Amino acid sequence: MSHQESSVISEKVTRVDGPSKVRGEARYAGDQKVDGQMHAVPVLATIPAGELESIDAKQALALADGIVVLTARDMPRLHPDLDNITVPPLATRHIPMQDNLILYEGQVVALVLAPSLALATEAAKLVKPIYRTHSYINPEHQVPQSADPARGNYSGSGPLDWTKGTPDAAYASAPHKVKSIYTQPSRHANAMEPSAIVAHWHDGQLTVWDSMQHISSVQITLAAVFGLSIEDVRVIAPHTGGGFGVKAFVWPHEILAAMASKVCGKAVKFVLTRQHMYNMVGYQPQMTQHMALACDEKGQLAAIRQDVENVTSLTDDYVEFGSAAARSFYACDNISISQRVKRGNINLPTFMRAPWDGPGSWALGSALDELAHEAGIDPLDMRIRNHADTEPQTGEPWSSKMLLECYEEGARRFGWRTRPEGGTRDGYWLRGFGMADCSQGQARFQSSAGLTLTAEGTAHVASSFCDMGTGPATIFRQVAAEALGLPLSAVTSDHGQTGLPAAGPTYGQSTTISTGNAVLMAAREIKAKLAAHLQWPVAETVMEDGCIRRNNERLSIKDAMKLMGMQEIASESTFALPGGAYVDMGAPGRPARSFGALFVEVLVDPDLGLVRLRRATGVYSAGRILNPLTARSQITGGIIWGWGMATMEGSHLDPERGRWISRDLAGVPIPVNADIPADLDISFVEEFDHEAGPLGARGIGELAATGVAAAVGNAIFDATGARLHDLPITPDKILGALRLV
Amino acid sequence: MHNFVYERANSADNAMDLGHRDGAAILAGGTELLNWMRIGIESPDLLVDIRDLGHLDRIEEIEGGLRIGALCRLNDVACHPAIKRDFPVLSSAILQSASAQLRNLATIGGNPLQRVRCPYFREETVNACNKRHAGSGCAAYEGHNERMAIFGWTPECVAVQPSDPAVAFAALDAVVIVQSTDGTRRIPMREFHVLPDEDPSAHSVLGRGELITGIEISTPAPHSAYLKVRERQSYEYALVSAAVTLDLDGETIRNARIALGSVAMRPWRLLATEDLLVGKRLGSKDIAEAVDAGFAEARALSGNAYKITLARNAALRAIELASEN
Numbered sequence A: 001m002s003h004q005e006s007s008v009i010s011e012k013v014t015r016v017d018g019p020s021k022v023r024g025e026a027r028y029a030g031d032q033k034v035d036g037q038m039h040a041v042p043v044l045a046t047i048p049a050g051e052l053e054s055i056d057a058k059q060a061l062a063l064a065d066g067i068v069v070l071t072a073r074d075m076p077r078l079h080p081d082l083d084n085i086t087v088p089p090l091a092t093r094h095i096p097m098q099d100n101l102i103l104y105e106g107q108v109v110a111l112v113l114a115p116s117l118a119l120a121t122e123a124a125k126l127v128k129p130i131y132r133t134h135s136y137i138n139p140e141h142q143v144p145q146s147a148d149p150a151r152g153n154y155s156g157s158g159p160l161d162w163t164k165g166t167p168d169a170a171y172a173s174a175p176h177k178v179k180s181i182y183t184q185p186s187r188h189a190n191a192m193e194p195s196a197i198v199a200h201w202h203d204g205q206l207t208v209w210d211s212m213q214h215i216s217s218v219q220i221t222l223a224a225v226f227g228l229s230i231e232d233v234r235v236i237a238p239h240t241g242g243g244f245g246v247k248a249f250v251w252p253h254e255i256l257a258a259m260a261s262k263v264c265g266k267a268v269k270f271v272l273t274r275q276h277m278y279n280m281v282g283y284q285p286q287m288t289q290h291m292a293l294a295c296d297e298k299g300q301l302a303a304i305r306q307d308v309e310n311v312t313s314l315t316d317d318y319v320e321f322g323s324a325a326a327r328s329f330y331a332c333d334n335i336s337i338s339q340r341v342k343r344g345n346i347n348l349p350t351f352m353r354a355p356w357d358g359p360g361s362w363a364l365g366s367a368l369d370e371l372a373h374e375a376g377i378d379p380l381d382m383r384i385r386n387h388a389d390t391e392p393q394t395g396e397p398w399s400s401k402m403l404l405e406c407y408e409e410g411a412r413r414f415g416w417r418t419r420p421e422g423g424t425r426d427g428y429w430l431r432g433f434g435m436a437d438c439s440q441g442q443a444r445f446q447s448s449a450g451l452t453l454t455a456e457g458t459a460h461v462a463s464s465f466c467d468m469g470t471g472p473a474t475i476f477r478q479v480a481a482e483a484l485g486l487p488l489s490a491v492t493s494d495h496g497q498t499g500l501p502a503a504g505p506t507y508g509q510s511t512t513i514s515t516g517n518a519v520l521m522a523a524r525e526i527k528a529k530l531a532a533h534l535q536w537p538v539a540e541t542v543m544e545d546g547c548i549r550r551n552n553e554r555l556s557i558k559d560a561m562k563l564m565g566m567q568e569i570a571s572e573s574t575f576a577l578p579g580g581a582y583v584d585m586g587a588p589g590r591p592a593r594s595f596g597a598l599f600v601e602v603l604v605d606p607d608l609g610l611v612r613l614r615r616a617t618g619v620y621s622a623g624r625i626l627n628p629l630t631a632r633s634q635i636t637g638g639i640i641w642g643w644g645m646a647t648m649e650g651s652h653l654d655p656e657r658g659r660w661i662s663r664d665l666a667g668v669p670i671p672v673n674a675d676i677p678a679d680l681d682i683s684f685v686e687e688f689d690h691e692a693g694p695l696g697a698r699g700i701g702e703l704a705a706t707g708v709a710a711a712v713g714n715a716i717f718d719a720t721g722a723r724l725h726d727l728p729i730t731p732d733k734i735l736g737a738l739r740l741v
Numbered sequence B: 001m002h003n004f005v006y007e008r009a010n011s012a013d014n015a016m017d018l019g020h021r022d023g024a025a026i027l028a029g030g031t032e033l034l035n036w037m038r039i040g041i042e043s044p045d046l047l048v049d050i051r052d053l054g055h056l057d058r059i060e061e062i063e064g065g066l067r068i069g070a071l072c073r074l075n076d077v078a079c080h081p082a083i084k085r086d087f088p089v090l091s092s093a094i095l096q097s098a099s100a101q102l103r104n105l106a107t108i109g110g111n112p113l114q115r116v117r118c119p120y121f122r123e124e125t126v127n128a129c130n131k132r133h134a135g136s137g138c139a140a141y142e143g144h145n146e147r148m149a150i151f152g153w154t155p156e157c158v159a160v161q162p163s164d165p166a167v168a169f170a171a172l173d174a175v176v177i178v179q180s181t182d183g184t185r186r187i188p189m190r191e192f193h194v195l196p197d198e199d200p201s202a203h204s205v206l207g208r209g210e211l212i213t214g215i216e217i218s219t220p221a222p223h224s225a226y227l228k229v230r231e232r233q234s235y236e237y238a239l240v241s242a243a244v245t246l247d248l249d250g251e252t253i254r255n256a257r258i259a260l261g262s263v264a265m266r267p268w269r270l271l272a273t274e275d276l277l278v279g280k281r282l283g284s285k286d287i288a289e290a291v292d293a294g295f296a297e298a299r300a301l302s303g304n305a306y307k308i309t310l311a312r313n314a315a316l317r318a319i320e321l322a323s324e325n
């Protein structure tokens, strides 16, 4: 199959799940009802550090019949099998309600079960925990530490220290240099659908309807919690209403719901509230990034240092590898990075869109802009000069990279070379222009998919992937339809449950390329089987318009199957990674990354400290684009996400109570339609990435959220001459930087 | 959840009667009250729905002005031709409030009764908030206070009243008409909310069983404007806001009224500024000096010094905008 002949692929197909969602028919985990189910409402610690001395549940139990108050004493102990599950996919080794220790505010200390949500909610308010408080460790004030590999595997997914060349010496002797510290607050994902699970034990088996990003993780982890065999755990997730990373791993509420069901003998529904989403699942941690960059007279980078710190819990070391940016973005002989953590009494952070490169691109993309100004070089020329033709860490060739084309096309569309001078007035506003690199490492996960072609000329895709509303269920049908020469309407699919061929997770912008490649391989296998039956050489066999053809010989699928005496042909394929790996970042020797260039014009009101997005042009190198509509949606969503990070979002801990303040959407600004220009200018360069997989595609979901904050900060600098180093860039900071305060 | 009785009042007298009972709460649009019940700020035993008091949902001309019935929906007030024409400051303040959906439900009488947006006040489990539990203290005073008051606060409460319309009303010298079984009270909007030095646990001067029937505005203010400063462009409370009405004689200010929003527990009139502005020319340096004088009493908390600058600049800008209207 050649990509030039694309038909169904590359079409603007609307999402197959769209109509059911618009009509309200789509059933999410929390919509599930099981006869006799109990509703769970947690009682949460109101102190950040201490011990639970006792729990008085008398009043709660007296409220009505049928109320159950579970405490640590009632819960089953974790089965030793869980020790074999790494962290991740188990989100945290610390499972509440196993002992009396309280390590963060909002930790579950008891679980109230009742036949109705209203009753459970009311009863939970009447449960009175008695605490002994310990002194609170505010993570933001701690001295950075080396991560400890014994505290989970997060720290093992990248180098904690790495040096190439002699960055300090190169920095010292370079003519142009900048040193600055970039900071950003913790941020919560605020996905539209909160996490939710219905857990049901029956006959020694466990079934869960769960809101998640990876079926297999939930299955193996819950099996281990109870020492079950994997087949005894059934996991169902037809829809996930957004996850952004916080549903990627298995969090304690999923385990607690399953335990509660086991204890009470009924199905248990546990739907987190918006407030619970702040404490009971992860978030992107507060970060400090120390940057030092130097270049020669022509702007050639002489040294890059990126030393990154992030907060984490007392129980697990989550490391937010912002330093991936220094290791990957620009050509430079002298690079050094480090990653440190600051532990304290808070819940554990996690991967959130866009992990690593999102924060990393903010610090590096801003620092590079500082250096360009220091050296008197246009920020775009600075990037062209330092283009990494090969992967900077290893020197290996990229799987494919067309960033230079993105720069050129982006600059042309935006009018970068002819832009007005920064600070030009437009009424009360100052105009500013900025740009930055977008870049995100490409994860690939081993993934399997099944495909069945029937004698009626229909096909069915089966794979356990989760669709979070981003479009995989649509795209995989497109892939199958095109490869089998069928109209899209002839392809159906099943996903989101165990018992189907196991797909990789829906995170790390990996779904399309991992499971998509498996679907394509399964389709090719079907074609090969058909060709073999017909005794046609596969290379000469074409499937198109519901027919199979070799030169002038042409049979409808129906006739071909009849000829072969078959009702259906089934195949199952696995997109296996070299060396049997479960995950990699591109084929060995061909690291994969998605790239792009984002140009923005912002308006800054210097009297009121306001900043507004006037326009944005983004051009991306992400391999082959399978569906321009869903691709565009991912990119606009990413830019909006980045605008929120740049200008308004932040979750703050009360300095004394260790408590997230403002835990509802009325008190937490995230962008609204009015903030975003209607015509974001988004395009992709033509590309087919043979190295990343047979589909030719790479990921875009995280990519779009990278570089935005840097482009915005750079544009604010262009408008005002003030460099903002602390996100979000809010009016107080703009006024402060302009020395008005 | 806490059980309650729901009743629909069939007359103002009936509403006042029912509203006087222990644990009763008046229900208008419900956009605030229901949130309070969910969070645990209020748990009324009796909800008195006043939607059927038809005479309260009109805008009527009265001697030298307008009377806006308490049950008028925010959007209906903002889009009323006489209000758009004669009181642009009010129309604009309303249209920048909440969201289109909320404005279709929320009433103008319920609006000034909305409570503070302080995150410590809105928490489900409260440690220290005098407005939640009198005498428990004020966590915001030493906590995250970036969005809190710069005028009239005490260590007992640093929250700000978040209503936008109330700020416009304060600049218009509007009067809140309140009825109870004892008769009718006329309360200037400027005095409707209670500052913490008087009572840190109080929100407004409205007493139990009192019913707001309407809000009166008099002298038309065609040269008026409302400026709302916020990080995002819609559906967010103000960091600061400024309502200005000008009476102009050519380029000279005959009379000015300025109220600031989200800077204190009530819309904050810059009276000193207003005095100094009389007789000053638009665009002259005197204007900024006059505005600065109004900030003599401003006091920053640990994290909100920027709000003094911001509010000052917002007032100046709003004067410009009002003169262009």
Ligand SMILES: Cc1cc2nc3c(=O)[nH]c(=O)nc-3n(C[C@H](O)[C@H](O)[C@H](O)COP(=O)(O)OP(=O)(O)OC[C@H]3O[C@@H](n4cnc5c(N)ncnc54)[C@H](O)[C@@H]3O)c2cc1C
Pocket: A666, B025, B026, B027, B028, B029, B030, B031, B032, B033, B034, B035, B070, B071, B096, B097, B098, B099, B102, B105, B106, B107, B108, B109, B110, B111, B112, B113, B114, B162, B163, B164, B165, B210, B211, B212, B213, B235, B236, B237, B238
């Ligand atoms: C998400 C959100 C965002 C918002 N943003 C803004 C904003 O930007 N700017 C802004 O100004 N407002 C904003 N609001 C507040 C909104 O405008 C108010 O909630 C609304 O005006 C209240 O009117 P209501 O009729 O719904 O009051 P209700 O909720 O019915 O009542 C509120 C209170 O007033 C009392 N009450 C109501 N009517 C009377 C009466 N006639 N007599 C005596 N007592 C009465 C009730 O007993 C209750 O105590 C926002 C609200 C929400 C939920």
